[in-house]
Amino acid sequence: MERGTPGPPLAQSLGSALTLLLAVGVLFAALEAVMLLPVDREYWVILLFPVVALVWFVAGTVAWRRRPGSRIGLIIWIGGIATLVAGLVNTDVPLAAVMGAIFATVTIAVTVHLLLAFPSGRLPDTRSRVIVVAAYLTATVLQMPTAVFTGGILVPFGVPMDAEPAAIGDSVQRIAAFALSVATAFVLVDRLRRASPARRRVLAPLYGYGVGSVLLIPTVALALGLLPLTVVVAIQLTLVAGIAVAFAVGVMIGSFERTAEAEELAAWLGTEEPGRAPLRAAIARALGDPTVDVVYWLPVRDGFVDDRGVTVDLPDRDGRAAVVIESAGQPVGAIIYDAQLLPEPSRVRAVGRVAAIAIARERLTTELRTSQTALRHSRVRLVEAADRERLRIAKDLHDGLQVQLVLLALEAGRIEGAAEDAAARSEAAQLRQGIEAAADALRRLVHDVMPAALVERGLVLAAEDLVDRMPIPTRLETSGLEAPLGSTVMNVAYFIVAEGLANTAKHARAASASVRLIRRADVLTIEVADDGIGGATDRHDRGLAGLGDRVDAIGGRMSLASPPGGGTLLTAELPCGS
Amino acid sequence: MRVVIAEDEVLLRQGLRLLLEEGEFDVVAAVGDGDELMTAVGAHRPDLVITDIRMPPSNNDEGLRAARRIREQYPDTAIVVLSQYVQRRYAIELLDGRAARVGYLLKQRIADITAFRDDLHRVVDGGTALDPEIVAVLMSRAGRGAGVVRELTPRQREVLAYMAEGRSNAWIGQKLVLTEKAIVQHTSNIYDALGLPVAADDHRRVLAVIRYLDGVAG
Structure with missing residues (x-):
């Protein structure tokens, strides 16, 4: 599995690697400074080569450390190396001097590379790749005639200058360089035109400085022909040093590790919420991988879940891979993608960094939704468990104690029948009646918890039995209840009717009442109404309040309308989808 | 007088059998569910059937449905339905336009042995016994x-x-x-x-x- 943003240990190892690299750079620069010592020219100018190279190394290291996702740091480092090698032209070591001559203009090619690869360090399109390759070839291959035959480096070794091939090479190089400069400028202007105003403010000075350097460095010698050579070289090298610094600063001030796709994603993140396509689709579009999945970290599950709260294992085979996205050092989610389509996880990681905040927010939403769903399910389970438990107790009483009481009463009845004298008969009869009264009380208790009609025939008959026993005229209307209801809904519905009618009988002083049980589609509507004195509230009615909780738990709603003098209407709607 | 009892509670079934046999009733079968009841009635053609309502296999109104079938198929057989709870709808269904040879009583009424036996005799003699409740x-x-x-x-x-x-x-x-x-x-x-x-x-x-x-x- 690919891990996304480097965790602290990885960041540390990157830091120490860069420090080591910088140390090596300093060592080589010092080495070159020593190699240049015997040269009989003005040492301070010559010494500028390792110094400028050092500037590039430092700038490259800083850029690299700040933006590990961007390759600008690496390219700056290459530029530093090129500058260091170019400095060798001034040494007395023949091979090193030739190398130096060949590398004299590579730094300019690196500058073109930086310009076109900024800010990700990657060349985003074919035209920029062609230009960069051409620039490196122009700086090396076309430099060779000049390097070998002119510049005076070979004169001390007895090789005469041959101006003709050098001049031809030089001319071809100049023409190529000019063409490449124009092409580069064209691409950069095109990019500036399409960039957002905020980015343009960063890009324009950088491009200006970069392109200016590319054009100025080779021509400064011509333009400033009157000045001493040392001054010309000093100006050139200062300009070169400035390039590294400019790009390092540019990388740091913009969050320019964004790649083109990340930029598109960033634009999406900035759009207004309502019209926004889902995060997954936006990331899929940004990566060009329609199979992308975004999953969210759920600490309670110690794993990842999709937006419906279903646990997902991160894949690492069958061409699927995942990059974990972190925000503030904590995992927030992961992007699962097609590893064949996107062989480099770094691109996914870059997109993930841009989308991290959005993923973090979606994660919270998912977490909330998941916990809400879990809560609702657990409440339904609690209601069902309570129902089951009540039913179990009622059934135990019905099958056990109630039967035993009947048997005891029967036994008392037999003693009563067999008793010889009147006193004993009377006592046995009293005992029997006492047991019968106990059996009766138990029977009513069991019925209150587990109405026989509800168990045997369902809601309609049970409601009818309640209505039958009302002391005032009560109408019952039912419809759509031919198919059996789920036992939880049936129980809740029954107890709403029972509680409503009990309240009417006890408190309403009503002349009549009515009960309606209407099932339409997946909703059971319950109405218990009376024409009594009203003024009922569910606040002081523990029965109703308890029922309200159960109605809530199964996703229904219940309301009580009872204006003083205006009767009472208890309404409930229960979902009863099959 | 030949009687078939249907009651799923074993103790209550035995109690009923004892009570009936002491009162000169001849209990020819005592069963525990609706299907067995129908079989027993078909086999013994009893004068009287005493049945519980809630019984296996369905554990809902098994006994009531059996009682209605028996009334239809064997009109001469008297039926007394016993139950822990009585309701109007069941009484109306049980009578079904014919009040002869039928009874519907709370189960606990059996304890008043004399009254219960009187009720049984009345039903067997072509009468009716509806629970006061x-x-x-x-x-x-x-x-x-x-x-x-x-x-x-x-x-x-x-x-x-x-x-x-x-x-x-x-x-x-x-x-x-x-x-x-x-x-x-x-x-x-x-x-x-x-x-x-x-x-x-x-x-x-x-x-x-x-x-x-x-x-x-x-």
């Missing part, structure tokens, strides 16, 4: 709101309730310590008040009264 529900239901039942005297209502239970004039007279003639007078007044024709026998009288009470609910 059912009758109370019917009476209260018919009497709520505005209605003729409400205008009856308390004594008349008492007599009407006994008539609905399936009691004979002689029994009612004994119970209320009145002459049978006085009871006849009461019943006649009740018929007039309710607008019912005078019934030839007790079970027709029960049916008429029950139909009346069930029909005039407030």
